[in-house]
Amino acid sequence: MSETVTIIGLGVMGSALVFPLSKNGVRIRIAGTPFDSEVIDECIRTGRNPKLSRPFPEGISFHQFEDWKDLIPGSDFVIGGISSYGAEWFLEEVMMHIPVEIPVMTVVKGLRVNEDGSLSTWPQYWEKRMAEKGIDRKVYMLGGPGIAQDIIDGEHTVTTISGEDPDVLQMIKDCLETDRLHVSRTHDVTGLQYAVAIKNAYALGPAIAIGLGHRKEAERPTGVNAQAAVFFQAAREMRRILRTVGAESDCISMGLADLFVTVEGGRTRSFGILLGEGLSMEEAKTRLKGITLESISAVRSLYDSISILAAKGFETAYGKVDLAEFPLIEHLYGVLFQGKDAEFPWEKFSFDLS
């Protein structure tokens, strides 16, 4: 392949994409953010990102943040390898300064509560902010049910790129798709973003159920029914939110598979288990020091938004927003921010004749 890609930010998912890109012969340049300067030094010296389990493939050029602008000319697209904590920074310091004819794709997952209580995805917020400055850029986003480590290890993974221009989507897909990474294309940026963002909140639920099981004198390994009961409630609330924002059916399925994989393994699972065992949010964060926990901001964003919209009597296509229809997110908020015990309000995880 003759394509050239510049990656800015050495987050785990951005770093993982290097492996399929390299397999496809894409030319890769990596610039760290200002917070990555030691990691970049290490990469230049050893070819390794110390956060990853294996060295990068050969032939990649590494650069400090100061040099990032020099990498942009000649790039077919730019990948923002940042988390939601870097989203504002990435907009101001990077994206606004890239010529609009060069597409930008990011791996950010997260939601932002606007002043009126509504939520924005990062692409919605970014595009609005850029439009205010006269920049007409549509952002491309990657999201799907996969942990970075498995992509690095060449496990079969499905993922989706979303955005406006079908040709750009195809170009990015051609760069990323391998015999192990299976890439879908969609125009449903909002639906996909909601799906992959809210699952970070909801995956805490089944993980807490595992932790609750550890409190018991264990006659046998923790049962699966309790996890499934919370998974049911998580799926209900996720589907309610995703239908409200008009998500495509396939993006809803991506979100539910992402819920599954996040319960199966990864940071949110570890965090939820500790909460279920009885640790407070702060204690669990301390125990998992250094790990980015998107789930915390996802719970806060969802809870804040639903509360504000419910208080305003906001109407959706499916009726008035009602916090009572989201008992799981209400409980997760209570556990994280109000010191509530992690034991669930199980009786609320049911429905009655409609």
Place this chain on the structure above:
Amino acid sequence: MSETVTIIGLGVMGSALVFPLSKNGVRIRIAGTPFDSEVIDECIRTGRNPKLSRPFPEGISFHQFEDWKDLIPGSDFVIGGISSYGAEWFLEEVMMHIPVEIPVMTVVKGLRVNEDGSLSTWPQYWEKRMAEKGIDRKVYMLGGPGIAQDIIDGEHTVTTISGEDPDVLQMIKDCLETDRLHVSRTHDVTGLQYAVAIKNAYALGPAIAIGLGHRKEAERPTGVNAQAAVFFQAAREMRRILRTVGAESDCISMGLADLFVTVEGGRTRSFGILLGEGLSMEEAKTRLKGITLESISAVRSLYDSISILAAKGFETAYGKVDLAEFPLIEHLYGVLFQGKDAEFPWEKFSFDLS
């Protein structure tokens, strides 16, 4: 409670319901099927069903099949504790002979292919057959994401009872609901039945992905992305089928949670893992001797029905039935019945701009 329940058939799920019923003080009588006579002898002698990990609670009366009719008068409802392999028998030998004023609820999960290729749930088929004989009975069904062992152990579990009469649903709910078993009510018998039946087919998918991982020289534990990729495709196909039969949103969520719990633990998981490791259906069945595998008939029913309907150009509310939209069920059919290798057609587990 003053209610009396008669359970006919000592299947695992029917037996498990004894525990919440007994906790609620419901009077319980159990009759075996003709195939259960040795188990009933054992229950009479020791108070244990040898298939279960713990003895039944005190105060239950056990009876051989010959005596079942004597138990019916005075029963508030009857539970059919049978699997789909006993469904035809239960209709002919039992249900048709129960006075229609006594409600019958069963725990059967499964689908039946009609001659025109369409599928029936067992309640649809039973009710039609009874109507032909002038019997006007609506059947009540129980289904949800829970394994029997966890109900026996008092793990938190959500489940749903479906049927026509709200008062009967409430009476059954009152008998079953405990502080651990959380019972929803729905009129959507068909949606719930499809959900809990087809998950037995689809749960084989992620389980096979686990088994495929065992074939590799394992540098690290099997990744979760491959399971999630198959979970995604399973969720897509399940949602497509469930929307086509008009399933309620909450029943779809029950089905997806049931997919989750069936992948997490139970018979279908063990079977799928063996298939993924490379065993044929017959070899895997031999290895799991004595275990009822609803997944085999679920795959066959779904594949047969989709094939026949597609060949006829059958139209649904969502367009013509097309086998190409069900690559996972096609693959599972190939693995079970055509000797195909278990490695998935991964590239089909994606979608493109709609």
